[in-house]
Amino acid sequence: MRGKLLFSLLIVFMLALTACVKPFEPVPASAESVESTESTAYVSEPVSDEVVVIADPVLEQLVRDKIGKSEGDILASDMANLYSLNINNQETPVAKLDGMEYAVNLSDFSYRYGELESLSPIANCRELSYLNVSYSTVAQSPVDFNTPVLERVGFTDTAIPDFSFLQNVTSMTNVTFSQCEITSIAFLQNSVGLEEVNLSDNSIADLNPLSGKIELTSLRIDKNEVTDLDPLSSCIKLNYINISYNHVTNLAPIMQLVDLQEVRAYEELDQRIIDRAQIQALIDRGITVDYHA
Numbered sequence: 095m096r097g098k099l100l101f102s103l104l105i106v107f108m109l110a111l112t113a114c115v116k117p118f119e120p121v122p123a124s125a126e127s128v129e130s131t132e133s134t135a136y137v138s139e140p141v142s143d144e145v146v147v148i149a150d151p152v153l154e155q156l157v158r159d160k161i162g163k164s165e166g167d168i169l170a171s172d173m174a175n176l177y178s179l180n181i182n183n184q185e186t187p188v189a190k191l192d193g194m195e196y197a198v199n200l201s202d203f204s205y206r207y208g209e210l211e212s213l214s215p216i217a218n219c220r221e222l223s224y225l226n227v228s229y230s231t232v233a234q235s236p237v238d239f240n241t242p243v244l245e246r247v248g249f250t251d252t253a254i255p256d257f258s259f260l261q262n263v264t265s266m267t268n269v270t271f272s273q274c275e276i277t278s279i280a281f282l283q284n285s286v287g288l289e290e291v292n293l294s295d296n297s298i299a300d301l302n303p304l305s306g307k308i309e310l311t312s313l314r315i316d317k318n319e320v321t322d323l324d325p326l327s328s329c330i331k332l333n334y335i336n337i338s339y340n341h342v343t344n345l346a347p348i349m350q351l352v353d354l355q356e357v358r359a360y361e362e363l364d365q366r367i368i369d370r371a372q373i374q375a376l377i378d379r380g381i382t383v384d385y386h387a
Contacts, residue, residue: 144170148193152186157193170196177201183208183230191215205230212236217259227252235259249274257281267309271296279303293318294336301325315340316358323347345372359385 145167148154158164161175173196181188184207194200194215203216204226212234216222222241226248236259244263248270257271258281266285270292279293283303288310295317304310305325313326316338326332327347335348338360348354349372357376359368363386376383 144196146170146173146193146196150188150190150192153181153188153191153193156181156186156188168193173197174199178203180204181208182206194219204228209233213259217241227254239263241265247271272314304329311353316360327351341367343367344369345376349375354381356382357384359383361386 146169148157148168154168156179157168157173157176160179161168161172163172173193176197177199178201179194179197180202181204183205187208188205189209190211191213192215195218197216197219199221200216200219201221202224203219203222204224206226206228208230210227210230210232213227213232214234214236216225217236217238218240220240220242223243224246225241225244226246228248228250230252232252232254235255235257239259239262241263242265244265246268247260247263247266249257249272250270251273254274257274257276260266261281261284264284264286266282267287268290269282269285269288271279272292273295276293276296276298278300279298280303282288282291286307286309288304288307290312291304291310292314294314297319298315299319299321301315301320301322302325304313306328308328308330310329311331312334313329313332314336316336318340320337320340320342323337323342323345324347326335327350330351331353332348332351333353334356335354336358338358339362342359345357345359345368348357354376359373361368366386368385373383373385
């Protein structure tokens with residue numbers, strides 16, 4: 095009897111001990127692989143140690159002067175210290191910008207009086223806010239500009255195949271495209287924040303890409319092929335407009351713009367086609383109108 099009792103107590107003790115031990119749970123294979131991936135995903139050569147090759151010796155010297163490195167390899171980390179570059183080709187002739195793709199903090203770029211191969215090396219400089227190319231030629235247009243903070247853009251008397259590389263730059267506010275043989279401004283369609291626009295001395299006829307630009311305050315379209323101002327009727331903040339030397343006859347689309355203060359409407363002396371009654375109506379509102387009386 096006593097033996098049976100001891101046996102029963104032993105069984106109860108073993109069961110209680112087993113219940114207190116946490117069973118082994120194997121780690122799922124997927125969890126192991128995630129941990130392994132996280133620990134190796136960024137194993138690569140540091141970009142800052144990469145040697146940058148600038149093929150154009152004049153450009154290389156300009157860069158060295160800017161970053162304060164007169165000799166030795168130029169590293170990607172050195173290029174990160176390049177914030178602005180102004181090239182006057184009459185003084186420092188540069189034809190290629192290869193190597194400028196490493197200027198990740200470039201905010202201002204200007205090029206004048208030269209023949210440039212392409213703007214592609216700066217097409218992905220995401221800190222670029224100011225771009226100016228004047229009195230030059232650019233042989234190749236970039237495919238696209240990936241410059242999300244580009245606000246001020248100027249092209250003056252510059253031959254370039256087309257400007258469609260700017261069509262996805264929505265941040266532009268102040269732009270000049272003058273004497274560039276432009277026939278279409280479709281590349282401005284997505285720039286909803288445009289404030290000041292100079293399109294003088296081109297061959298533009300269609301202003302529809304400017305329709306709905308409610309931030310637009312100043313517009314120069316003088317010396318173009320414009321006949322219809324209707325797309326501007328929705329530009330409610332328009333303050334100044336120059337429509338000189340076009341084919342406009344009807345000013346009705348801009349007559350009711352409440353912020354309008356100045357209109358320039360010079361014409362060829364033998365082709366005074368703008369409705370003079372509309373001009374007088376604008377003057378009666380207190381708007382300054384410059385025109386051939």
